[in-house]
Amino acid sequence: MRVLGIETSCDETSAAVLSGTGDDVSLESLVILSQDVHRIFGGVVPEIASRAHLTAIVPVVERAIADAGGSPIDAIAVTNAPGLVGALLVGVSYAKALAFARKIPAIGVHHMEGHLFATALEHGNAVPPFTALLVSGGHTLLLDVEAWGRYRVLGRTRDDAAGEAFDKVAKLLGLPYPGGPHVERLANVSECGPLRFSRPMLRRDQTPTDPDFYDVSFSGLKTAALNAVKNAGPDLDSQRGAIARAFQDALIDTLVEKTARAVRQYRRSRVVLGGGVACNATLASAMRERLAPRGVEIFAPSARLATDNAAMIARAGLFHLERGERSPLDLNAFATQVIPGLVAA
Numbered sequence: 001m002r003v004l005g006i007e008t009s010c011d012e013t014s015a016a017v018l019s020g021t022g023d024d025v026s027l028e029s030l031v032i033l034s035q036d037v038h039r040i041f042g043g044v045v046p047e048i049a050s051r052a053h054l055t056a057i058v059p060v061v062e063r064a065i066a067d068a069g070g071s072p073i074d075a076i077a078v079t080n081a082p083g084l085v086g087a088l089l090v091g092v093s094y095a096k097a098l099a100f101a102r103k104i105p106a107i108g109v110h111h112m113e114g115h116l117f118a119t120a121l122e123h124g125n126a127v128p129p130f131t132a133l134l135v136s137g138g139h140t141l142l143l144d145v146e147a148w149g150r151y152r153v154l155g156r157t158r159d160d161a162a163g164e165a166f167d168k169v170a171k172l173l174g175l176p177y178p179g180g181p182h183v184e185r186l187a188n189v190s191e192c193g194p195l196r197f198s199r200p201m202l203r204r205d206q207t208p209t210d211p212d213f214y215d216v217s218f219s220g221l222k223t224a225a226l227n228a229v230k231n232a233g234p235d236l237d238s239q240r241g242a243i244a245r246a247f248q249d250a251l252i253d254t255l256v257e258k259t260a261r262a263v264r265q266y267r268r269s270r271v272v273l274g275g276g277v278a279c280n281a282t283l284a285s286a287m288r289e290r291l292a293p294r295g296v297e298i299f300a301p302s303a304r305l306a307t308d309n310a311a312m313i314a315r316a317g318l319f320h321l322e323r324g325e326r327s328p329l330d331l332n333a334f335a336t337q338v339i340p341g342l343v344a345a
């Protein structure tokens, strides 16, 4: 089956063509147009994002189809939740119109389920069962994936998403948006000094039945960074690296510990990282350092597939299409929606 994927949930207009069956797929094309305009505002402006998607959607889809050799498409997979509703609606409306015109089926895909499939496009072994850590600008989710379509949500953020925390701390440090890569670069050239932030929601006495055993919270870390910036005062230039390092160390330590708990509890031998923060090489190497000695393999996608892209949507869509699922023509877009296929924790 040859599937066209469309992703417009936030600030990337993306289309991809993927063909194959089951886990044996090949990516024929992937076009990602990032909306750089939001850098001026230091964050995504929803109305501007929707309008930029409108301008880009036709050429991006046409380019993806052309790059794939122009062969006929059998079905269309489109992100319909969660995300910015106006942005999602551009992709959803376009996908439905194209499916109707070509007399082919369309399927709505949950954006976070897409992130779960992204790493498998590059690593043949990044398939269930595995522990998944999805860390993006809008979400932080720890899941146990026993099979495609069977997801157990173990933990999530109580406040800021991991990427959001990176972006906010970057802003406090006077770094450009999106801040994650800038904070990582700065942290990695800074020594681990005396400045240390306490690890959020991490205590020795937590047990698997505690609601915060797997959950994370990053807003306190943001406040700690703010206080450090205030304390530095006019000396911020010489302190910036130490603050970035203390922040990144605390955030990564927390994510690694929570992931290690899930791996232990569900006896998994694979960890799959996804979402924009999975671009953070320090996170992946800290995971490896902690879990490789226990025989656990860590899979992180390349930057192109870690951040928002339509290839992962086409891949998740293929899974649902192969199960005979189809979305009706009144498929709608939703700002929030639970990931499909949840099993009890």
Ligand code: KG4
Residues within 6 Å of the ligand: 010, 135, 136, 137, 138, 139, 162, 163, 164, 166, 167, 178, 179, 180, 181, 184, 275, 276, 277, 278, 279, 280, 281, 306, 307, 308
């Ligand atoms: O998945 P994504 O492209 O978009 C959302 O669905 O949110 O993730 C974007 C997020 C941003 O917050 C960005 O700062 C973060 O991913 N990010 C990073 C790194 N590269 C991107 N965070 C930490 N370290 C990085 N190297």
Ligand code: ZN
Residues within 6 Å of the ligand: 111, 115, 136, 275, 276, 307, 308
């Ligand atoms: Zn995303």
